[in-house]
Amino acid sequence: MRTALNLLVLLLLAGCSSSKQDSVEAINREIAEGNFTRATELIDSLVAEGQINETRQKDLLFTKDSLHRVKLDFNRTREEIVGWVEENRLFTPSDSLLDNWEQSKALEFRVLDGEKRYFRNAAPNIFRVDASARELSVASLPSSDVPRDALLTDAFNHKISSDTKGKYLLPEKSMKVRYTLTVNADAVPDGEILKVWLPFPRKDIDRQTNVELLATSQPDYILSDDKTAHTSLYMEQKAIEGEPSVFWTDFQFTSRGEWFDLSEIEVAPYDKNSTLFQTYTAERKPHIGFSQAVRELADSVTRNAETPVEILQAVYRYIAANYPWASALEYSTIANIPEYVIENRKGDCGQVALLLITMLRYKGIPARWQSGWMTHPGEVNLHDWAEVYFEGTGWVPVDISFGRGGPVPIGPGREFFMSGIDSYRLYINTGFSGEFFPEKRYPRSETIDFQRGEVESGQWNLYFDQWRYRMELTYR
Structure with a gap:
């Protein structure tokens, strides 16, 4: 590829x-x-x-x-891969075993300037994606992006009906956030203007309410107010020689999960002439394209599915069963993300979400991207998911990444996330690879998503190795 x-x-x-x-x-x-x-x-x-x-x-x-x-x-050498396995899995992998992992693509590498270099998280990924490797280990499986199931179990048991048939609301969760982005000292010359876009909660999503900006590090700022697919808070600051440049914002919001009982939903025929249908069943290259690999996989997986619900169920179950979670390459370095997942048989949350969206669109089911942060206590992280549109019901959340994992002691089990989402979410994006407000002049660090922030100067973009970010959450 x-x-x-x-x-x-x-x-x-x-x-x-x-x-x-x-x-x-x-x-x-x-x-x-x-x-x-x-x-x-x-x-x-x-x-x-x-x-x-x-x-x-x-x-x-x-x-x-x-x-x-x-x-x-x-940026990892073969010796570092061996060292990680020895330290964390308590055995020394042989050269032939390492070669086998490379051939199966469980151990991801590239040859750069004549030297073999391994993905920075390649070692733990082996034990996430290779069942035979796990059998050799006495240690537990490296962590994935699935939160503690106790939170979901408690929320599901306290759900209430809504006005929409088949839709149930989960208890609300209110949160206060301090988000900080710190640009490294001397990342740009003294006196140069740094331009920063910080993530900010959307106000146009029903599941996210009571959004309020509380404070900012700079008195002058621009809030995008949902004008684009990525909601941001923009600020500027002059760099000072020898000092880091710190940008922060305080905000609060309320998140409310929901679940749709698919057995209670009656999907009407799609209005195929509508703007919604045509927009969200279309290709959007390079990452939503109906390639031969995508078409063959989608047709094979859904060969016994007839209704839109059955197609969703077939695609969701196949992805959840066949593509384990793995720490991912930066998206900006991948030519076609769904095909990368198919070829490498693994993917993080956003990668499998794009595969699901692409397969559903090819089958004539409107689907779109949604993302932000998972805000579960003790497990706060970037996260991506999707939404699927059923005529007569509306947009239904689908978190295929959380669909992977062990059993959950509730009626729908792990398939809660086939048509549901929990209340620990921060919604920032309603699309991918969108524009910013104000406009960003130089190429983005993250060309698909927007969760960590973006930084540039008057000269060029500042990539992730030139700054750091921190999310501090208070539950209210």
């Missing part, structure tokens, strides 16, 4: 002169062969000539930036 880097460079070929086309093709070859240092040198040389327009220069610089992103993700 080609990486996102190859695709970016290929796009630059259009409209280039023959000499520039030769240079771009040379860059593409070096990237394909893993020669990142040489590719970077060629990019610098081409930009230094000053004979390409601003758009192509920006694309080349993003390609160079992407090489850096891949290097950060693939």
Whole structure:
């Protein structure tokens, strides 16, 4: 599979002169062969000539930036993989065992500048995705993104009916947040303006209410107010030499989970001429595309399904059973996320959500992205899920990632998340790869999602290795 880097460079070929086309093709070859240092040198040389327009220069610089992103993700040596296994699983893997893990793609690696480098979380991922590896271990399974089931059990047992047939409401949870983003000292020159977009709760989602901005680190700010798919709070600050730049905001909100009993829902025929149907059953490349791999998988999985509910059930059950959770590469370095999941047979929350959305759209079921944070006590983290539209009922939440795991002692069991969501959520995004308000000038650190924040200066984007973030939650 080609990486996102190859695709970016290929796009630059259009409209280039023959000499520039030769240079771009040379860059593409070096990237394909893993020669990142040489590719970077060629990019610098081409930009230094000053004979390409601003758009192509920006694309080349993003390609160079992407090489850096891949290097950060693939920064482990074979010795470090062995060391992690010895320390955490209490045995020493043989060379042949490591080779087998590589061949099965349980142990993810790339050859960069002639040296094999492993994904930063490749070692624990082995024991998440490879059943035979787990049999060799005496340690417990490395953690995933599934929260404690006791919270769901208690909430489900206290649900109440709503005005919509088949829909049940879970108890509300109110939370106060201090969100802090700290840019490293000297990440930019002294006096340069840092521009920061912090995540902020949406006000246009029924399951999230009582949203209130309480305080900000800077007196001047811009709140996007749900103008875009990503809700943000924008601030600026001058960098001071030798000092970190700190941005923070305090806000509060109330979240309320819900569950739809699919046996009580009567799905009316879709209005296929509606804007909603046409929008949310369409491809949106590169990450929602009806490729041969997607079509064959979706058709095979749903061959006995007839109704929209049956199609959802078939797709959900297949993904939950066949694609275990694993720590993921940065999304900006993956060319096509659903196909990556199919090929590698693993995926984190957002990866399997995109696969589910793509398969459902191909089968004519409207589906869309939703994301933010999981805010469960003691298990606060970034999280992505989906929504599926049933005519006559509306949008139904689907968290395929939480659908994976052990049994839950409630009626629907783990399949609660096939048509339900808990009350420990912070909703920030109603779509992916959207615009920002105010507009972001340079390429994003996260090209799909928006949960950690985004930072740029007057010169370029600041990637995740140049700043850190922290979410502090108080339950009320």
